[in-house]
Amino acid sequence: MRRAIVTGAQSGIGEACVARLRREGIETFSLDLSPDADFSLDVSDSAAVNRAVAEIGQIDILINSAGIIGPNLPLWEVDDRSWQKTLDVNITGVFNLCRAVVPGMRERGWGRIVTMASIAGKEGNPNLSAYSTSKAAVIGLTKSLGKELATSGVLVNAIAPAVIETPMNAANTPEVLDYMISKIPMGRLGRADEVANLVYWLASDECSFSTGSVYDISGGRATY
Template identity: 45%
Template sequence: MNKIDLAGKCMVVTGGARGIGYAIADRLVRSGARVALWDRLGDEAEASAGELANGTIACAVDVADVASVEAAARRTREAFGRIDGLVNGAGVTGPVKPLTGYSAEEWRSVVEVNLTGTFNCCRSVVPIMQENDYGRIVNIASVAGKEGNPNLAAYSAAKAGVIGLTKSLGKELAKTGIAVNCITPTTAKTPILDQLTPEFIEYMRVRIPRDRFVELTEIAAMVAWLLSEENSFTTAAVFDLSGGRTTY
């Protein structure tokens, strides 16, 4: 593993208790960063923080709740003194069914976690980054946000919104020391697959030219670089992790 230098940097990873978020947090810790795991699975986040060590802390956070996010931002700033990086990884797929079968509440809950949650975290953390005129934000979007997946309208729409938010915020902050980018991974083998049917999982796999799902370590490697000082120019950009499914 190439070591990307993140020594002395303080990072937040939402959805960090397991899956993609945990893999990213692990890579960051191995690169020298201190990490705060924000996850609504508070007990799992505490356990994961203990595994990662290196001063990793855990905060029980519902990213869809403004007060919860603001409290976590305050606690993290108090613990670390600063926040240099934010990875918005918390997400849910929601039910797999036609749009007309969604209830208003099902739609709202998916959008609030995936899109509004990203907004809430950026809104709380950016002012802390501005204190030092430095920061790196990586939003976890999805190939679904580029192409749309049938029977997954709320998730696809929310992730498309994350892409748009990334481009907007990146341009707002382009004259500062803060970079904002997003990644659009294809499916990875994480607990989020438990929300999907085997048929839908296979539907996604056969559309990947690499003929396999992305590995968590591959996602973590790209995110680690995007969070580093080496990424000093690129902002408001979308980085593809689809194995050739999308090339834009």
């Protein structure tokens, strides 16, 4: 039986990914700040991440879904703490998890890593400079790591959703949500289960000749 860990696993896309992987018979561990998670931790804490990975043991699949929106302000009004917190969770968290699981995947000659980027990482959303920057960094990390592992049996791909109906996006102001939906040709929010279906394919044997790629799931907003 393959074994997976999902970060940000107690709500939204992460929760949907846990349900999808478990439905396919994959032993899946949830990592989240919530005390209800299998491992309650902050992904930006590398020591906590390393302890959890060591305790779990064999990990075949990593889904990096933990993330925060960060400050919804013009760049010149963003304070140091808010900026750093957004990057700590959204990109350093991905780095911490990848660094912890990759050696074991390489040793076994098989692994799948899926990172959660965003359309904001491709296009930039106004008043979300920290979030947009962090998600662009996720794309860069994915491309780099995918190439580093290309002949190892470990595949690394990213997903770039547009606005998805999740608790995280519920924190956005109506004006921000209206702006993002207005750019989606389908004219609606995406669903977490739709993202989880794409995640599952990327985490499966069926995905065999794609690595370092970024997959659009944006209702037609960005197809590049």
